[in-house]
Amino acid sequence: MKERDVVERFLAAHFASAEIAVVGGSTARGTRTPTSDIDLLVIGDGLFADGRQSLAGGFAFDNEFFEVFAYISAGFSDWAERGVAQHRPVILHMLTEGVEIRGGERLEELRSTWQPILDRGPTADAHELAFRRYVITDLLDDLRDSTDALERQVTASLLFERTAELILLTLSRWIGAGKYLPRRLRELDADRADALSAPLLTGMFDAFADRVEAELVVAGGRVQSGFVR
Known part of the structure; x- marks a missing residue:
């Protein structure tokens, strides 16, 4: 993925303590257009100094625009469960289908936990x-x-x-x-x-x-x- 370098620099500048970082969307699929942003999922328990559990927002960086979804571990679980309940688990698709930037074994553990839930599909009564x-x-x-x-x-x-x-x-x-x-x-x-x-x-x-x-x-x-x- 040719955008890997700019993603690494962005993480160093804004989310240096990220344990997991995954690029999703068109950047991960290699189908970017001239106006595409970089969708980035970030997870780490040391991300926030103000006690928050999550952050979703846009960042301009080095001629790119990043759409960031950042969570501590508990915040990620809460939002993932909410997405499943709403039948639209966006961050789980990012987690399981995106390109790994950081993560290793921790990322593989999360993927193995949530992939079976995605595979089962939604349950609408x-x-x-x-x-x-x-x-x-x-x-x-x-x-x-x-x-x-x-x-x-x-x-x-x-x-x-x-x-x-x-x-x-x-x-x-x-x-x-x-x-x-x-x-x-x-x-x-x-x-x-x-x-x-x-x-x-x-x-x-x-x-x-x-x-x-x-x-x-x-x-x-x-x-x-x-x-x-």
């Missing part, structure tokens, strides 16, 4: 899945009934997100935010992702609504009357 179908049912009706162009565009975008999440969670696959959501859907089933996204990308909202309705049926159908949150 029946009530949560029903609630997600309830939300999609409501948005779907809004999309079909709306005549305002902006309202339809916004509603359709929200509907894509909620439907993609439902597809993934129904099949015990992790969800993602922003660009990572369509990526995870494509990883699951590229044809299914294309079928859902194609009418949305071309502004064919009625066809998009039909596709969402079909996915809703696969997940168990519409939820509306009688549902209690």
Whole structure:
């Protein structure tokens, strides 16, 4: 990884006591663009002098921009568990898939602890899945009934997100935010992702609504009357 030197200098300048440092994102995958930052996971019990457990923030350094997620050991566990509970374990994916800068045996121990949890995938109970179908049912009706162009565009975008999440969670696959959501859907089933996204990308909202309705049926159908949150 050609960015290793600048990462090492950044660590020396800002997180010298880091025991574990892992680069994630496009830098780790070798797919950086001109505006890509460097996603950096840092773990160490001596990182903070003010008693905090975690820090998430941006740092400009040597013509690069670092997006840093830093934790003491207990803070990392807390945030990792929170990500699992929300079905979006970002820092665990960084930990297990990223490029090691520092870590050695300690990093391998953490990876061996959390990898089986990632491999099992998320567990969304029946009530949560029903609630997600309830939300999609409501948005779907809004999309079909709306005549305002902006309202339809916004509603359709929200509907894509909620439907993609439902597809993934129904099949015990992790969800993602922003660009990572369509990526995870494509990883699951590229044809299914294309079928859902194609009418949305071309502004064919009625066809998009039909596709969402079909996915809703696969997940168990519409939820509306009688549902209690």
